[in-house]
Amino acid sequence: MPHHQLIVVGGGLAGLRAAVEAKAAGLDVAILSQVHPGRSHSGAAQGGINAALGNNPDGHDDTPEKHAFDTVKGSDYLADQAAAIQMTRDAPGVIFEMDHWGCPFSRYDDGRIAQRPFGGAGFPRTCYGADKTGHYLLHTLVQQAYQRQITMYVEVFVTGLVVDEGRCRGVVAYDMIHGGLEAFTADAVVMATGGAGRIYGNSTNAIISTGGGAAMAYLAGVPLKDMEFVQFHPTGLLTTNILMTEGCRGEGGYLLNDEGERFMARYAPKAMELAPRDITSRSITTEINEGRGIGGADYVHLDLRHLGAERILERLPGIRDLAIHFEGVDPIEEPIPIRPVQHYTMGGIDCDVDGRTRLPGLYAAGECACVSVHGANRLGGNSLLETIVFGRRAGMAVVSDLEGGAPSGDAASAGRAAVAALESRVRDLVARGADGADPYAIRAEMVATTRDYFGVFREDAVMRTGLEILRRLKDRCSLVGLRNGGGVFNLDLIRTLELEGMVDLALCVAEGALARTESRGSHARTDFPARDDEKWLVHTLAYHTPEGPRLEYGPVALGTFEPQERKY
């Protein structure tokens, strides 16, 4: 049974950064990832990463404190202010470090890192590499992992935690290449599995962004925080939901309705197209609902034509390729058809600024975690930042927590027990076989339910119907059967094993959204349109029970920025 001091689950930016930090301090570190780390969804991030460098000519007066204020205001005051301040103070240092490791940021004439304006930001502070910032950051960190000879178990699909004496001591997994079920024990585990976008039927996220890490922690008794806050990105490509970066609007792109009107003037007269994502997505959805979508249909136009071919080819070449390949539209010649689609999971595993969760030995970082720095609405450019800042901090925390030596207990026998439990679960799935419930039918119904009942605008009666459907689907999960029994690269096994966790997360979104009788950030209720700080300036904490999520509420760390009405 393989043992490492630190096991990192997930090879995206947060996981890699945690692994690099712990390895540099001398720990024996292994990354377990469902895909080669260079294929992680971090690489799909386009627009950039925020830090108050003050490099932009219009950004000389920028500071980490101003960045923190924008983050907190953008969060509709649900972010923990100390955490936001921590992130923005760490930001310049981690960006320079990525540059020293070779990340190819775009540059100004004087050789400094270029920065562009982004939504909800008072200053242009989004560092970028053309429109492939995530790809460049990801490959830079994968290269650091290679250089440091960090062990990588590639195409190993983690399905659960090993818990012994109230401590997380490893994980159990399906080895896709060799075909076995196996335990990996550890002194500490960092969960860095990314978002849960694929619980929605209209997501920009990678197909593997199914929220596995959050679901496993939840099942092990760790609460999930603020799961009802789901970000809808204003500009998803019409037929595929593929992301068109906020950088399109940062570079000056327009949003136009059927009348050719820049309708954002009516919703955010100052910020226009660079209003935060929650406001922009609601504005587009309102235009569509009121019949001003293009030709009356459910989309509007993202128009880049006035930027000119040269600027598009220099700053947004990837966007142009995506629009041509996936929508048959060349943005130099035509406007791009877009609409709001699920993009980011603000909620996640409840943890502190050092990634520590309520289960000793388990840490979380990146999109699967909820520190919380994004609160009710994340600003563009803050997710890449979060991965690197809090990945690094989680790595540091593990190093410091293990200084006293390895934890006591028998991780190996706990690991064997966990493998036996997984084997028994798989045997049941195989025994039901094709006579069992169809996991793909359940998945299809779930993703349609989240999309249709828990979207941009929410309402009590609609959500109650959706919740009932999700509860029924959860019951059916225990009846699913496996069509394809064993062997290597068994997609049927992976996609069936992850299904119930996805439904669990959908239930957390649904219960949290139904209970929260206010509108805040991305959570917009037509029946409760106002923010209610009196009652709801609190974090939701969802605990797993056999009957479904049990909700508790916890305080928000305030103290620096007084909650105000958000205007842009």
Added chain:
Amino acid sequence: MRTVTFHIKRYDPARDAQGSTRVQSFEIPHGGQLTVLEGLFYIQEKLDASLAFRYCCRASICGSCAMYINGRYRLACQTNVLHLHTDEVRIEPLPHMPLVKDLVCDMTDFFAKYEYIRPWLIRSSEAPAKEILQSQADRHKLNMPIDCILCGCCYSSCPSVWSEEHYLGPHALLWAYRFEVDSRDEARKERLPMWDNERGVYRCHTITNCVEACPKELNPTEGIQWLKMAAVRRRLFGASK
């Protein structure tokens, strides 16, 4: 509703001898918009749950789903069946690679060769407090190689790879080139022996299959030619660029 037929080359290590594959056909209904990757998911969910293929971003940036489709190297996610101009789609794993199962090939050597060329920035001087300055002109030199997604198309398409198992391959040399032309890198002397040999750039015979195969329209051959010239320059004039 139209239909398209996928003819998929299949291999299951549990029942087929290594190297022995069979072709299985599946009919897929679609409404006009269907990528090859979507079609593969339709088969896996509805027709044959045992079908194996790699996937992740479905937006042509992760490099997972490189395959050989109707005689060309393509990303399954980026390939709309309409653009193939036929209702018969032949789908094979990347040719000349060892197989794991069905459309999944073994990428171990591919990544080992990538790692071998030390694809990371190497510097000896002390890091500045802020960024290492880099002019726009120097940054532009990186534009082509940094868009590589390590999908394996170029490697699979290269006759020099087919005939010499130790040849580093176009992808590894493209990344070697990427660090050679980075103004921030300071390890030129150290890097030269990794690619300036018969397993490196001189095994490239400028067949340029890699250029045609690359789904990101990159040009590994150009990078390799640059390295060959750099090697000559360095022998004649020393280690400067």
